[in-house]
Amino acid sequence: MAPRVALRGLRKSFGNLEVLRGIDLEVAEGEVICVLGPSGSGKSTMLRCINFLEEPTAGSVEIDGIDPSAKGVNIDRLRQRVGMVFQQFNLFPHKTALANITLPLRRVKKLSRREAVEVAQARLADVGLANKANARPIQLSGGQQQRVAIARALALEPDVLLFDEVTSALDPELVKDVLDVMKRLASGGMTMVVVTHEMGFAREAADRVVFMDEGVIVEEAPPRELFERPRSQRLRDFLDQVL
Amino acid sequence: MERFARLADTFFDLEVMRRAFADLLTEGLVNTIYISASAMLFGLAGGLVFALMAISRRWWIRLPARAYVDLFRGLPAILVILLVGLGLPTAGIRPFGRYTPAYAILALSIIAAAYITEILRAGIQSVEKGQMEAARSLGMTYLQAMWLVIVPQGVRRVLPPLTNEFIILTKDSSLLFVLGLSLGERELYRIGQQVASRTGNYSAVMLAGLFYLLITIPLTRLVNYMDTRMREGKPGAGEEEPLELDPSASVPGGRR
Ligand SMILES: Nc1ncnc2c1ncn2[C@@H]1O[C@H](COP(=O)(O)OP(=O)(O)OP(=O)(O)O)[C@@H](O)[C@H]1O
Ligand SMILES: [Mg+2]
Numbered sequence: 001m002a003p004r005v006a007l008r009g010l011r012k013s014f015g016n017l018e019v020l021r022g023i024d025l026e027v028a029e030g031e032v033i034c035v036l037g038p039s040g041s042g043k044s045t046m047l048r049c050i051n052f053l054e055e056p057t058a059g060s061v062e063i064d065g066i067d068p069s070a071k072g073v074n075i076d077r078l079r080q081r082v083g084m085v086f087q088q089f090n091l092f093p094h095k096t097a098l099a100n101i102t103l104p105l106r107r108v109k110k111l112s113r114r115e116a117v118e119v120a121q122a123r124l125a126d127v128g129l130a131n132k133a134n135a136r137p138i139q140l141s142g143g144q145q146q147r148v149a150i151a152r153a154l155a156l157e158p159d160v161l162l163f164d165e166v167t168s169a170l171d172p173e174l175v176k177d178v179l180d181v182m183k184r185l186a187s188g189g190m191t192m193v194v195v196t197h198e199m200g201f202a203r204e205a206a207d208r209v210v211f212m213d214e215g216v217i218v219e220e221a222p223p224r225e226l227f228e229r230p231r232s233q234r235l236r237d238f239l240d241q242v243l
Numbered sequence: 244m245e246r247f248a249r250l251a252d253t254f255f256d257l258e259v260m261r262r263a264f265a266d267l268l269t270e271g272l273v274n275t276i277y278i279s280a281s282a283m284l285f286g287l288a289g290g291l292v293f294a295l296m297a298i299s300r301r302w303w304i305r306l307p308a309r310a311y312v313d314l315f316r317g318l319p320a321i322l323v324i325l326l327v328g329l330g331l332p333t334a335g336i337r338p339f340g341r342y343t344p345a346y347a348i349l350a351l352s353i354i355a356a357a358y359i360t361e362i363l364r365a366g367i368q369s370v371e372k373g374q375m376e377a378a379r380s381l382g383m384t385y386l387q388a389m390w391l392v393i394v395p396q397g398v399r400r401v402l403p404p405l406t407n408e409f410i411i412l413t414k415d416s417s418l419l420f421v422l423g424l425s426l427g428e429r430e431l432y433r434i435g436q437q438v439a440s441r442t443g444n445y446s447a448v449m450l451a452g453l454f455y456l457l458i459t460i461p462l463t464r465l466v467n468y469m470d471t472r473m474r475e476g477k478p479g480a481g482e483e484e485p486l487e488l489d490p491s492a493s494v495p496g497g498r499r
Contacts, residue, residue, distance in 0.1 A: 051380050080382035090377035094395050103391060104381035149377075156381060 002065030003028050004160050004191045005050055009059035012045055019045045021215035022059070027160065027193060032186045034202035034223070035195045037212035038238060043195040046212070047162045050193065051082045064159060080108060083153030084162040087169050089145040091137040097124065097148045098133040101155045109156065123151035127181050143174030147181055154185075161185070163194040199243060203227060211235050256446040263438050263447035271431035272454050274344070278430060279413040281348045286355025286412070287405075293356060294363035295389065308360065315357035321418045324350040328422040344428050347419045355412055362404045366397035400473070403466045410459050410466075417455075431455060 005027040012020040019042045027033055035043050048054040049061055052068060052075055060067055063082060068075045092100050101120035105111045111119065124130050127147035137145050146166055153161055163182065167175045179201050186192060186205040196202060202209050203223045210220045213234050219226060230236045296308035315323065327350035328343070339345035370393050378388035398405070417432035424433055435451030438444070 053376055053379065076379075076382060076384050079380065082380070084377075084380040086373055086377060088371075088373050090371075090373040092374065092377075092392055092396075094399065104378075104383060107387055107391060108382040152381065 001029065002062070004031075004064060005193065006062040006065070007046070007050070007059070008062070010046070010049060010056050010061060011058040012042075012049060012054060013057045018057075019215055020049070020056075023212075023215075023217060025210065025217065025220075027191060029159075029191055030189045031207050032190075032192045032194065032205055034206040034209045035193065035212060036197075036199075036202065036209060036238070036242075041212045042215045043212055044164050047084065047164050047193065047195060050160070051084050051162060052079050053084075080156060081159040082162065083156060083158035083160070085146070085149050085153055085164070085166045087165045089137070089142070089149045089169075091145055091149055091152075093137050096134050096136055097129065097140065100137070100148060101152045104152070105155055119155050120151075123155045124148070126154065127151045128177070141174060142170045143177050146170065146178050150178070150181055150185075160191045160193065163192065163196070165195055165197065167196070167198060197242065199227070211238065213238070252444070254445050254449050256444055259438065259442065259444050259446040260450045263434065263450060266429075266434050267431060267447070267450055267454055270427060270429055271434040271451060272457075274424075274428060275413065275416055275430040275454075276458070278344060278348055278351065278419065279409065279416045282351035282355050282412055282416075283409050285348065285352035286359045286408075289352065289356030290359025290363050291394070293360040294367060297360060297364050298367060312357045312360050315354055316361075320354050320415050321421060323354055324418050325421055326350075327353060328419070343422055343424055347416075347422055347424070351412060351416060351419075354415070355408065358408055358411075359405065362401050362408060363394075363397065366399075366401035367393055368397075369400055370396045403469045403473070406462055406466045406469070410462050413458050413462075414455065 003026040005025070007023050007025040010020055010023040010025075011018065023042075023046060025033075035046070037043050045054060049056055050063075052061070060069070063078055066073060066078060068078050091097075092103065095103060098117065098120050101123060102113070102116040105116035105119055106113065109116075121130065121133060124133055127150055129144060129147055129151070132140060132144060132148070135144075137148070140148065150166075166182075167178050170178065175198070179198060182192070182194070182201065183205050194201070194206070206223045208220055209223045209226045211218050211226065211232075211234075218232050219230065219235050226235070227239065230239060293308040293311055296304050297312070299305050299308075324347070328346040331337070332341075332346065339349075367389075374392055374396065375388055378392040379385070383391065416430055419430055420433045420436055424430065429437070431451040431454050432448075435448035438447035
């Protein structure tokens with residue numbers, strides 16, 4: 001079976017700045033990958049390429065074996081298979097929590113209003129926010145907003161879910177609720193690529209940890225191995241700094 | 244004393260006002276609102292299209308929008324009104340037959356669209372980039388994301404300058420007198436001005452002015468109210484931070 005995500009020789013430049021310098025990575029179904037790396041190493045850019053928010057300068061991104069540049073592939077359709085959760089939540093402020101979820105269900109998945117509301121309520125319940133359906137984002141805490149954002153991405157039943165430092169903008173006491181939701185997803189078999197600074201989460205939930213620096217993958221290994229026996233000096237320096 | 248009486252007579256002759264009142268109310272006010280509101284609606288539709296064109300990444304889509312805005316913001320309103328309202332029909336282009344108000348609305352819409360383009364562009368561009376990215380990552384197309392996510396938020400933030408634009412449009416509709424609107428189609432100013440030229444008395448013009456104020460002052464209050472509300476960040480007003488939209492300050496794309 002084709003991997004959920006396959007990056008092959010992925011390169012991305014902004015002007016003269018080459019941010020990704022040849023990334024090869026495969027993510028199998030149900031696998032949880034955590035991505036670590038110093039600021040500016042290209043982690044977000046890699047996620048954005050997986051979601052086609054950025055177009056690769058060279059190399060390829062395949063989802064379920066489908067290359068978006070192939071003939072007859074609709075990139076908006078392909079993108080539906082990839083969900084993304086952002087550091088800044090990016091909920092739609094003019095919509096309630098429920099409507100944030102029903103909007104794409106109705107407009108993208110073409111569900112009826114009743115079906116959409118049903119799915120949205122179920123996903124809100126999954127993240128422990130069934131009672132916040134009618135709240136506006138502004139009325140929710142950061143942690144609650146982020147859980148709504150996760151519910152919104154989940155509702156579309158993506159094949160892969162991408163997380164870009166989703167707890168970095170949260171007050172420390174709100175981080176746990178969000179991480180708990182993500183751990184539950186991970187053990188439930190969701191395929192995930194998680195950029196994070198939460199080493200505890202990486203240790204506990206990741207099948208594989210990837211360490212990036214300066215646009216390349218420097219090391220990748222199961223969490224225990226990577227944390228306890230880092231092979232490169234760059235990773236040792238990085239771990240010294242964050243742990 | 245005599246001088247005062249003459250002043251009162253010229254501007255505040257109650258008898259003249261009384262006689263013009265019915266026409267001003269049932270014909271003038273109705274047509275002024277009808278013409279300005281229609282022009283506002285068409286201006287919004289046109290302005291939205293041009294605003295979306297103006298933020299395109301492709302220069303050949305941006306260029307026509309840019310040219311349109313520069314042209315119709317740069318020309319005096321009365322010139323556009325004359326060219327569209329009288330020029331077009333004279334040249335044999337009569338999509339609306341002899342129905343002059345339609346040409347009047349078209350002329351005002353063309354002008355309004357140019358200003359509204361700039362207002363909406365500012366509103367749309369003030370919406371955080373993350374909103375578009377989130378919408379796209381949920382599988383929406385670019386146009387779906389614009390229409391369902393970006394535009395509703397952008398418009399909310401520029402409601403004050405949009406309302407301001409409607410106020411200006413209402414006042415500018417007085418310039419339509421150059422089209423010589425006929426009986427039943429006249430707007431406020433034309434009625435007042437006809438009474439004045441017939442009788443040499445300006446009381447009907449004063450009364451017409453009062454009717455304009457009846458529209459514009461409440462709307463001005465509304466603009467100020469919305470501004471304060473947004474500044475204080477009341478939920479449901481503009482959400483997030485509003486743009487700097489003090490109508491007396493530099494309104495994006497606003498005029499006067
Ligand atoms: N749209 C863009 N235009 C120009 N440069 C960009 C753009 N996006 C990212 N970059 C640059 O690419 C580099 C990598 O950015 P990226 O956001 O991928 O890093 P990151 O690993 O996610 O860092 P952080 O941990 O700070 O989020 C940075 O130097 C950044 O300034
Ligand atoms: Mg980043």
